Amino acid sequence: MANSSDEEQPTTPSPHYDNDVNDDECHPNSDAAAADEAQHEGEEPDAIPNPTVEREAFIICEVNRNRVCIPLKVRLYQAALKGDWKTAKSIFDIDSSAITMKITDADETALHIAVAAKHIHFVENLVDLTSSSALAATSGEGYTALAFAAASGVVRMAKVMVDKNSHLPDLHDLYIPTPVLMAVAYERKDMASFLFSNTNFEALLPSEQIKLLIATISSDYYDMALEILKKKPELARERLQNGDTALHVLARKPSTIGSNRELSFWKTSINSRFPKIYHTALMQTLAHQIVERLWNFVLGKSTMLELHEFIKHPTRLLHDAARVGNVEFLIILLRSYPNLLWKCEDEGKSIFHVAVENRQESVFNLIYEIGGLKDILANFHDKQKQFNMLHFAGLLATPNHLTKVSGAALQMQRELLWFKEVEKLVLSSHLQMKCDPNLELFEVTITKDRVDKLTPRELFTKEHEQLRKQGEEWMKTTANSCMLVATLIATVVFAAAFTVPGGNDDKEGIPIFWQNKMFTVFVISDVAALVLSTTSILMFLSILTSRYAEKDFLVSLPTKLLFGLLTLFVSIACMVVAFGAAFFIAYDKTKTKIPRAIGTAAILPLGCFYLCHSRLVVDVLRSTYWSIFSFGYPKKRLF
Known part of the structure; x- marks a missing residue:
């Protein structure tokens, strides 16, 4: 939650001033204008008008008007930016139209600037002077002052505006996000909750509803996402413009889905003492419920063909989850529809092939929970290119997986552990299977120079040669x-x-x-x-x-x-x-x-040695001895 103190001043729009000013924005009260008017009053009625003199007088009048108006805008902008209500009030007393005046090139009013600068008292006083309809004024880009408040996260400013105009949360241009969507996108939880409770969700377009649902999931606001699904469960099958559904987004969030759909007793009991731990556990439990609710709706409302298209586009749903290690997501889907285990890529890649490729132990260990089926799934391969699961273990892991342990030697050890484990599952004939050159696989491109008729062991040696040297x-x-x-x-x-x-x-x-x-x-x-x-x-x-x-x-x-x-x-x-x-x-x-x-x-040297080398000792212990418990021990979570 953003700090709502008046002193905090975030980055605000730069002051841009209009060169062309309308007559109703400024008062032509300058001395030059008055003198010009007096001069015309003194002319004789039958005097012959001089076009040149009149044009010059008009130009002088317009210039003087701008000289009066531009300093007015500057003063008002600076007052709003600094929260100087006394100066702003003096300007409004002289010219009441300045309350709604556009004071920047982006057509922002003083209210927009004060809200962006988080000056609460200034905003409260200015809203009192502003009519309810004027609060709906938008900037040149289409944003209301409430949208600025939504991004700032200061609920008090939003509340004072919504109290005066209850329709503000629903007002937005077609291509501009709603205020509640802005609050969610900027991760302002309290603001998002306030605006969601004051927004007419049913009045939003379906495209806006699915955007809001996926935004709440992306920001880990699962309590709000669950409320949206309760109001409109059919959003489970809606897609964004890029084709993503809510389930596709959840599949790529591995650490947010809990293993249980209800909080355990001990997690509930620690609410008062450890609120952060409780909140994390609560969000994980709600995320679990959301995945179940979404998937059950998709299963219940889709034909077999529609279901297959749903999980294949824009990307394969289960493969996305396997790639990031989202094992709880996979368990929820596979429990209710075990046939998904046989859904493979065109290259013969099952979720277990993807788990090996991306070094995801938790997902790979599910293969030990499916009984004799593991012997079939482990030996799926691309018959044309002769690329099997052990070839994936032979490829060098990506840097983000290698760096989970410190030191190139321990990284090499980790790679060897993976190769040995997969080697236990594949058929002996796959040990000597040679893959074809010019092989293209998902995110891994194997050129002829990289793989030319290599067995899995030969591929491992070639891929890890540089890592072996670094480890040495x-x-x-x-x-x-x-x-x-x-x-x-x-x-x-x-x-x-x-x-x-x-x-x-x-x-x-x-x-x-x-x-x-x-x-x-x-x-x-x-x-x-x-x-x-x-x-x-x-x-x-x-x-x-x-x-x-x-x-x-x-x-x-x-x-x-x-x-x-x-x-x-x-x-x-x-x-x-x-x-x-x-x-x-x-x-x-x-x-x-x-x-x-x-x-x-x-004792100080002993402490220094411990601090400097404890991480290395733990990594060596975990990689050498504890890693034997990382594979091959089913936990009976799937069936």
């Missing part, structure tokens, strides 16, 4: 940096083991403070730091000497990196503990708080 470089850079730190730690703690705090006894050669409890802590932590840092060095050295074959990126390299990072982190922690213990042994007798303060401050 990333691994070596990371290993070199971490090994340097581990080497420094090993050097420090090794030296500390023979230069114990307090020194050794001259007679027996044993440490002087060996009976001190803190000395035991020092010894244990120092030895642990040495062992762990040495282990870390060996792990990173193993990474540097690896072959960097494709299969090494799957488990071997990520495991070594993870183990190296963890041992390095723990060795830093042990070194910090050893430092703190040594400091306490040496300075504890001073009986001051300085040793404790300095010992505590030594």
Whole structure:
């Protein structure tokens, strides 16, 4: 919701002033005009008129009129822009026509400017002086002041205008959006709710109704969208000019549809304490209800041929949802009409082929919920071009999917996981199937240079060669940096083991403070730091000497990196503990708080290391170990 304070001044139209001014907009009261009039009064009746003198006098009069009117417009514009009601009121007292005067080249009035600048008190005072019919005045582009208020989001300004003229929400030109549509498009939720309750929805054209419905869906105003559908359910089959329906728009919104059509008890109970969480859950539940309502209407009111045309144009409905990972949308549609599973593209692409192509695990996992049908659907392929599901897994993922994990090496690992998983489903004959050159598929264009009679494995190797090189470089850079730190730690703690705090006894050669409890802590932590840092060095050295074959990126390299990072982190922690213990042994007798303060401050390097590398450690853990739970575990959501 936009801030409604008078001080906030958004970008407003630049002041443009008309060069041609009508007689009814300004008063010709200038001194020059008065003198000219007096001169004519003094002429004799039978004087011969001089055309040249009269034309010059007319020109002087018109120029003087503009000199008076243009400063008037400037003053009024500036007053409206700044919210200076005192100046504006003085202008209106002199010339009441200035209330509705067009003061810019865009034919905007002072009310338009004040509303755009969000000056509430100025607008309220100006509306009091304006007649109800004058509130419907439009700018040169056809926008009323209420339309400007709708875009601003200040409900108070809109309410004062609607209270004076209740027809304003319904007034708009044919090619200009309604005020409520503008509020929705600008994502002004409170304004949209107010205007929707004051708009005669039934009076809108069908094209305006479907625009409003789809706009509410695009802005995630599902409560309003549900109200629209209750008023006119047949909008489920209406289309925009580009062919989109409400279902097509919802199919492309993956994170807005909840898994349940009703809020659970615990989500309802947290309303008072966590309103944002509750609102998100509520909108997801309403989105679920909207999808069900739309789809049930389409199913109930369409013939088989009409249904097929509906889901195919302008784009394939299920493929749009699969492409963005909108699994809840797919579940709702497939539950009520399972035959949609067999709807494929002309190239033999099912929703599961699209899921593999776009690396959507949640959609792909639905294949494990359809029983034996998965063996048939997984092996659909373009018989002419010989392009099967495993070829899609062999293609390089788009950058937005690759960047879900950090580092080229982990991205390569993710790609290998996908290829291995799809490889389990396809027939053995598909492993050696070679696709034809000059292959064009959906959003992926394969030229002859890119794919020339390649098997899925050959395609994977060719597509991922650059990523493999980047992963090798990333691994070596990371290993070199971490090994340097581990080497420094090993050097420090090794030296500390023979230069114990307090020194050794001259007679027996044993440490002087060996009976001190803190000395035991020092010894244990120092030895642990040495062992762990040495282990870390060996792990990173193993990474540097690896072959960097494709299969090494799957488990071997990520495991070594993870183990190296963890041992390095723990060795830093042990070194910090050893430092703190040594400091306490040496300075504890001073009986001051300085040793404790300095010992505590030594934890700072540990925190820095955690903040800098925690994301990498989590990504390695998730990609290497947790990813095994990403595939092949049906959740029984479909049937």
